[in-house]
Amino acid sequence: RRESYRALREIAPAASVPELAALLSAAPTAADRREMERTLAATLRRNLQAPLAPVEKELSAAKTVEARASLLTVLGQSARDDALPRLRTALSDSDAAIRRAAVLALTEWPAAGPAADLLAAAQSGAEQAIRILALRGYIRLVSAPSERPPAEVARELAEALKASPQTE
DSSP: OHHHHHHHHHHOOGGGHHHHHHHHHTOSSHHHHHHHHHHHHHHHHHOTTSOSHHHHHHHHHOOSHHHHHHHHHHHHHHTOGGGHHHHHHHTTOSSHHHHHHHHHHHHTOSSSTTHHHHHHHHHHOSSHHHHHHHHHHHHHHHHSOOSSOHHHHHHHHHHHHHHOSSOO
C-alpha cells in the first residue's frame, strides 16, 4: 500500500486530488497518513492549477484529529497562498493538536508571509509547547534569506526576544 502511495507521488494528476484527500483522511495507520501527506502535497505542488477545495472539504469532514492534522500539514506543504486562511483559522481551534499542526504547517512556509501569525501564537498561546514551536517558526521565517533590509530583520528578531517565555 505504501509503495502505491509513493508511486502516486510521482504520477498523480491534478484530477486525483479529491481521491487522494479522501485516502489521507481514511488512512488506517500513522505511517500511511505520513505517506499520503507526502503524496497529496507533492501532487498539489506539481499541479499548481489543482484546487485546494477538495482538501478543505475533507478537512471539514474529517472524523479524527489525526486526519485533520494531516490535512493541515498538506496545506502547509503545498505552500500555496490560498491555503493560508485555513491555516490561520486552525491557529485558534479548540483542539491543541490542531493548533500545533497549524503552527508546524506555517513554520514550514517558504516565505515570511505567516510570520506575524506565528508571533501572535507565540505571544498568546495557551500551551507553552505550542508557544515555543510558534516562536521557533517565527524566528525561522524572519531569519531566512530575503530581500528585506537587515534592520527590519533585526527588529523582527528583537520582537522574538520579547515574546520568548524562556531564556534559552
